[in-house]
Amino acid sequence: MPMLTIDGRTVPAPEGATILEAARAAGIGIPTLCHHPALEPWGGCRLCLVDVTRADWDGWSKVVISCLATADDGLIVNTKSRRVMATRRVAADLLLARCPNTPFVKRLAAGYGVTETSYQVSDDPTDCVLCGLCTRVCAKIGTHAIATQSRGATKMVGSPFDVEPADCIGCASCAHICPTGHIRYDETPSQRSIWGRSFPLLACTQCGKAVITEAQRDFMVERQGLRGDYFDLCDQCKRTAITKKMATVGK
Ligand code: FES
Structure with missing residues (x-):
């Protein structure tokens, strides 16, 4: 297992882990904005920069993006060097x-x-920090309903051609992953509205609470081969049903 030194501490890193993952596994904090463990690293925000060197680099060091750089054996990492803090300060500015x-x-x-x-x-x-989490989670799900538009200071997130996105399934993953609350949605017990579209919600057959949108159910049935009745119950009622079932085992 690779061993590296982070802020003076010797820490192990799982094979293939990034410096960010190794640091976090060791309880060492590195700020991030565009990183999410459920998504591929992107390296867009530059907040996670760290300084790295090696014992045989003769005092030379370089700044790397810790969410992309592999935690190689023997690396000596400084997460708060003067130039790292200065660069993060510019990014924040x-x-x-x-x-x-x-x-x-x-x-x-x-x-x-x-x-x-x-x-x-x-x-x-705007409240949009252009972290790309919303568009990347949408792409990861397979819907590709939203994307960035324009460039430079006018760059923003939206639907193609600014019309209601036909591919959106109303899952609201983009809103849930947004770190600033820029992407919003409205919800009543029976309907969710997002990106200019309204989606009927499935109600739990047990307690009546909203489960997911009908469009999301249809999408997951088609893409993941799940049975439609998998979504009849909300998570809480599913857990209750399993607990009841388990309680009868062995009786
Ligand atoms: S977390 Fe954004 S560049 Fe690494």
């Missing part, structure tokens, strides 16, 4: 210029001593 009113970004920037951006504040402030 730029984010604050784009999202000056977003509590999540304000807290992040304040953590690096930035309470006012040194860049030009966006004329059109």
